[in-house]
Amino acid sequence: MKTLKSILFLALLALPFKNLLAHALWIETPLNGKIGQVQQVNIFYGEYATQEKEAPAKWYSDVNQFSLWLIKPGKEKIKLQVKETENGFTTSFTPTVQGQYALSVVHEAKELGGTTKYEFSSYAIVNVGNIKAQADVPNLLKTVFKSHKVHQINQEVEFQVLLNNNAFAKGKVMIFSPEGWSKECIADENGYITFKPVWKGFYVLEASNYEKTNGTHHGKTYDASWQGATSGIFIH
Template identity: 45%
Template sequence: MKILISFFTFLTVLLCSHSSHAHALWIESSSYGTLNQSHEVKVYYGEFATNERDQVDKWYSDVKDFSLMLHAPGQEPVKLQLTNQGDHFSGSFQPTAAGTYLLSIVKAPKDLGGKTKYEFSSLVPVIVGKSATLDYKNVKSPLQIELLGAANAKKGQRIQAKITSFGKAVPQAKVSVFSTTGWGKEFVADEHGILTFDAIWAGPYVLEASTFAETAGEHEGKAYASTWQGSTTFITVK
């Protein structure tokens, strides 16, 4: 009986310690912007596929204290000012030159999940002007998803993305793809970190790559035995 109780306790602790990373942090924004016109950006935390968007005051630990950075062509990154809208943050920027603008977040909450250090990140491109390709060279996050080709995907089209860490491919990365229809599926990237899937539904999608490693260290004065990273990107299929 003691063995059974101990095993049950272990499972409970394990599930609780990983519950926060069942959620994701993601940026929503139109893939295309217009010169000299305000471009809206929103940031959510929750479950995209089930339309679960947590109230900001319920976000895990201090995730709400993230910084949203704008990487404009040929310029140093700047922090965007955001407004708490209850279940998300909103902000905007005005593109003044053609090219690829990148919106990025990297946030490691101060609190551990048991003995696990979490890190949430998101990277979303916005194309301004006639550029047909996406340029990610200005951002190299610990984990990020880079859409390959154009951002104007169409229903039925095959979409590809590359999973990278500090500019290097992440082979066999696990990536979950979610649609607002409630559809979701987990994929595994190939040996070059390339994910391929068919956009069978029209509408918004969130892609989430995740990694887990038994890597020990110290974070905010607390020792951890493992690390979890979750990184998202957003795309709208026409």
């Protein structure tokens, strides 16, 4: 069974002169599940490219205090309790009906990056039996596929970028391949992007949105906000 990894890339201004510390928070769970069978879910933080998984005590700021939500078919939302492990967190759920389930993380880091507030979100999809409707993913910034099937190498993949449930015209998305290749794409006026994968394996799509805005966050003033959101797709 192929494993779906939903990666949340964490770009933080760790130093005052815009030096970036790139880390990732990601979810690992099988893409397909079965009624009555336990679905294992793991959450890691570290360097995805090298599979370096940090102990939760070393995670940035309060990232290890994230909340993981399960959205069941029918839109029932349940907060999953996670258990700390040596190199991350683990949890599970047992599907009870057919349909598409979604796992969702949306987390604002407590610490600012310079004077920028950061929001990180990611989701993973689990298909169980016959799919009559796509899962309701609450993340406000996301990339959405027409279907969560296994896509084929050298065949075009189309997805849409949404912001606040509307098409994100000219939205930016980074595509990361399992071979280390990456490319920045710009959505069209309707929020659509198409790409043709040339390697097999898991691809990560990271949408981002940067805005100049003012406010306070945990007692600190910020003058900009950044949203980053990832989803994944497996290429057969």
